[in-house]
Amino acid sequence: MITIVPLLFLLNAYVTQCVQPYFPSQITFTFMDRWGPMTFAIDEVNQRAYRLFDHGQGDYTYLMKNFPFPIPDSPQSKYYVQLIATYPPLVNCVYGTFWKYGIFYDKYFPDHWYHNSSSVRIENYIKFNYKMIHSDDESVLEDYWYSDEKCSISSGERYPCEEIYFTKNTDIPLKTVRIDNFQERIQTEYKVLSIGKPDEKLFEPIPLDWAYKCYDLALGVVLNATTLELKVNESATIEIYLSTPPHRINGNDTVIIEYKPSIYSVCPKCVRLVPKRLVFNSDNFRHPQKLIVTRIKDSDAIWIDPTFIGGAYEQVMASLYNIRLAPSI
Structure with missing residues (x-):
């Protein structure tokens, strides 16, 4: 610490x-x-x-x-x-x-x-929602400010909606009091370490x-479909693009996306994907590219997983962008 x-x-x-x-x-x-x-x-x-x-x-x-x-x-x-x-x-x-x-x-x-x-x-750390008034009450130790509007708490009592206290004649805040959305008075005391x-x-x-x-957090992929229902020899087109420009690392901002049937799929050869890879960079990252998915054989559900290469996209959680080919049998 x-x-x-x-x-x-x-x-x-x-x-x-x-x-x-x-x-x-x-x-x-x-x-x-x-x-x-x-x-x-x-x-x-x-x-x-x-x-x-x-x-x-x-x-x-x-x-x-x-x-x-x-x-x-x-x-x-x-x-x-x-x-x-x-x-x-x-x-x-x-x-x-x-x-x-x-x-x-x-x-x-x-x-x-x-x-x-x-x-x-x-x-500023503080933003008031009401006009603040400096109290005329004499205090040796504190300066006290309160809002010109009062708010009700759950018991029915009314208090200034916002209050703040300072060490007398300084800019050192001591505490704030506000009434929250649940009609409770919330007091926060501050210990100033340095100004x-x-x-x-x-x-x-x-x-x-x-x-x-x-x-x-901004790195991501956009797909216009993540679940497909296809009969044998039927095809569907998925449009894919990046949510934000890839990073330029060592002068290279290329991102390669490769979709393949999951190794855990019952029948990975029951589906064909064209093209084998999609290539993006800072110039074309927002231009949708097409991935054509064709069912070759009947099968249970098939998961199609992406692999990301380059542009810092290796850090992206690939499982968020899987494609599911629904069972055909």
Whole structure:
């Protein structure tokens, strides 16, 4: 687990641009989620964020505009990337790229950062749904803000829909209180570890070879049919294309897809496939190619399995794109 130096309360040295009732634009803090302890480091200035869910093994999530160590001239070198990894040791890592061929990604950071599957931006940790009012009540220790609207809880009592507390005359958040969709008041207490640019040590666990070893969630194959019913000597055509451009690795972005009857099929020779391979690259990945399936003999069900070669598609779970030829007898 990464050790973070305690907060230095040098308020005059803040380089952030925060004004209450929002969080500082550069901040590292912890809190207890319903699942366990969470650590966040947010850097709006440099557009990068860190999240650690510590449960023995650490689930790390990184979101950045300029992600380190990308494949040169790849989409990952130009757009926001979110990477999720588990340590120690590195047992799993996946990532998504926010661009026009992106897909929906799990929201590990505040929902309001995620505009859609192709657009994200690291913003303030807090987003209020109501106008916030600074309390006039005198308090030596805290600044208190509350929403101008009240919401009912399950008991019928009404409270401000949103509340936030700060250490007096500082930008150090102490806790938030909100009323959720189940009409319950949810209180979250924060421990601020630092204000200012997050410690570089937080980002050191990012694998140097993540772009080659981690799974790109957007990689996939699109088929217009996955189940066929054919009599003997009947044929059907399946159109196949890629959901996103393949990776260019060592200057090569070619992806080869080969469909063959499963070795576990009762009668692998009862079906004929033409052509033997489909070839895609960054130029034609969206152009459907045709796979002609012909039943040669009657048989029980036959599974037709793909093999992916190149373009990082070796990491794709091939079983998701099987074709089933229904029994003919």
